Amino acid sequence: MSDCSAQKCNTDEFYNVVLKLTKSCGELIKSRTSNRSKKVETKSGAIDFVTETDQEVEKLLIEGLTEAFPDHKFIGEESVSSGAHADLTDAPTWIIDPVDGTMNFVHSFPHSCISIALFVCKVPTIGIIYNPMLGQLFTAQRGKGAYLNGERITVSGTKNLSDALIMMEFGTSRDPEKRRVILENQQKLMPQVHGLRALGSAALNMAMVACGAADAYFEYGIHIWDIAAGELIITEAGGVVIDPAGGQVDRLSRRVLGASSQELAEQLAKELTQFYPERD
Template sequence: MNDQNDIPTIGGKSFTPVAINCAAKAGEWIKTKLGSHTSLSLKYSAQDLVTEVDKGAEMMIRNLVQTHFPHHSFLGEEGVQPGPEASDRALQSVKDAEYLWVVDPIDGTTNFVHGFPFFSVSIALAHKGEVIVGVVYDPMRDELFVAEKGKGAYVRGRRMEASGEQTLRDSLLATGFPADPNYALPMNMKGLQALVPQVRNIRSSGSAALHMAYVAAGRLSGFWEYGLNSWDLAAGSLLVTESGGRVTDSKGNPYNLGVRNVAASNGHIHDAFVDELMKAEGSS
């Protein structure tokens, strides 16, 4: 982790350095465990995996956060029972907290399990429901993406800016394939079928947080997926908006921590992007 001293925006209460430190330490430890995890369990479906590394990384992050901010609330993926209903209940129980840390210790566990080097640590801090700090760390590339509300977003200490594509035709999009086979996956496939003929191409690399970071960095024009959780999206949402992009739900409504069906883009293509998703949602 070489980026920590390069970040030019440090919050008055040291929130951002703590988030960076947590992501760096967890990410470096996760990298040492690649190919050597000893347990593998299914959560919500055969595509929703967890290892002892996910749980260990979350515990590490939680302990570090609570050392600095013992009175803050904490919402981590591995502390929540599987399934969308449990996720919604967990968020509802903490949504009114003054300060809430929202953490996915390994976003892209399936990739981690298979040794596919595209996964990340995602850490966000929300103040009264609004994300004010977002950090996504890719340990395999040693890339740190960090944003503070109103202060921009950075990668490797350089200011990020969303891409300039003006039309879907010129756009490179990304999506994921949800673990929920009953609602989210079929809806995502409808969107895929609708958008593939209209865009330059579509990628699916298996980490929503990194896809959002790539939209912020201008590497992708947009990203959508159905059935995600607050810990998948919170940090990435701030990265995108602080880079000049837009984040809404799949119908174009403003992002909040409860959004599960997300559309993120460079902003220029957003209306056309969401229109296509809405048409796909309405198709039989």
């Protein structure tokens, strides 16, 4: 048996440990959501917030998982922001966004979540997205389906752009070219789709596609920790995750498109004006 195959056999143990840690961290986030006096910093001059809660949750997750699985690796949003590299290798690697939707969290807007995934041999194996404010727990293990609060979920199966509710984000970038592309795509899509929505969290946008509440989501400028859990949850719910221009998703390209069907994904990709951020 290869090292990768052997590691995959332990996923139930990995899942049980990370689920318990995630729920515990969710209680911490929930207890601080209504506190409008949160200590907030910005990253690299952009409107990109980090709070003490982001840092504390990531620390608790990494410490708890390291204690249980000392040989596992980590890619964490706050760790990378502090200078660590986002290197995805064959080693079991936990990819963590401690508070996805930090701006929402800062404003007590109840659409923030913990997003955590385990990749083994560069393959998504476990995915958890937990919004403790609304009690939404999305989970998936590779080959075992996707679930919301323990109930199995599936994508909508929508195939036509005209019938689709599309999730997209305006983001916080000050890059004028990116802003131009976002607005151009909004103007292109508005007359062609059923509707456009944004929750302010990449992970929760992907979760909405997975449970059939939305039909597709795309974004430029995200990072691997924003989408790692959502990728598995969408695919285990029967959907697809591709590059926004079509073809296989590159998880370090900072680009993603998730959809309820291959047909819808391809239609959407053909309509989009593309933008290529600097890679992770």
